[in-house]
Amino acid sequence: QVQLVESGGGLVQTGGSLRLSCAASGPLFRIAFMGWFRQAPGKEREMVAGLLSGGSTNYRDSVKGRFTISRDNAKNTVYLQMDSLKPEDTAVYYCNVVNDRMKYWGEGTLVTVSS
Numbered sequence: 001q002v003q004l005v006e007s008g009g010g011l012v013q014t015g016g017s018l019r020l021s022c023a024a025s026g027p028l029f030r031i032a033f034m035g036w037f038r039q040a041p042g043k044e045r046e047m048v049a050g051l052l053s054g055g056s057t058n059y060r061d062s063v064k065g066r067f068t069i070s071r072d073n074a075k076n077t078v079y080l081q082m083d084s085l086k087p088e089d090t091a092v093y094y095c096n097v098v099n100d101r102m103k104y105w106g107e108g109t110l111v112t113v114s115s
């Protein structure tokens with residue numbers, strides 16, 4: 001069974017940094033997309049950063065230049081390095097993996113940025 005477990009969330013002041021990790025287990029074949037979404041209270045879930053199977057990346061405009069997505073194939077883990085954090089980055093962050101069969105989601109990790 002496929003399982004995604006996120007970690008690395010927490011409380012940080014404006015301008016600080018956090019690194020989120022998403023460790024995947026189970027059979028993941030023909031992965032088309034790996035990325036991070038976030039959802040603030042009362043708002044829609046939105047894509048933050050994505051990594052395609054070919055290695056290309058995609059970022060939401062509001063995080064470009066501040067966030068970096070990467071992966072460690074040996075550890076089967078995807079990361080999100082978050083720098084220069086702002087209060088509007090406060091949300092629950094979810095890891096997402098898509099293969100040719102279905103979408104998989106982590107349980108989420110909370111990021112809170114204080115002013």
